[in-house]
Amino acid sequence: MNDTVYDEARANWRMAQCVDTGVKxxxxxxxxxxxxxxxxxxxxxxxxxxxxxxxxxxxxxxxTNAHAEAAR
Incomplete structure (x- = not known):
């Protein structure tokens, strides 16, 4: 399973999720x-x-899931 959401991979997936959540x-x-x-x-x-x-x-x-669903 590929956890990369962005074009440019992040070195630390867990920290990336924390940053994303923090921004939200x-x-x-x-x-x-x-x-x-x-x-x-x-x-x-x-x-x-x-x-x-x-x-x-x-x-x-x-x-978010809503945005991902709308993109389909």
Whole structure:
């Protein structure tokens, strides 16, 4: 099974999922809870700050199931 969702593979799939979830959390609840979540998951602070502080420098979050279904 291929866990890669993006054109460019990520080295650490678990951390990638934590970052994706953190980005989605920031959209729903704000940056502070998202940063706390990412740090609890083990995402290095500098990566979490880069992604949350300047989303244009981060990768796009994985699509939700609704988006995946709509693409079919």
């Amino acid at each position: 959390l920031s959209l729903a609840d704000g940056v502070t809870p998202a940063l706390e979540f990412m740090q609890e998951c083990g995402v290095p602070r500098e990566i979490a700050m880069r992604v949350l502080g300047a989303p244009c420098f981060g990768r796009h979050p994985a699509p």
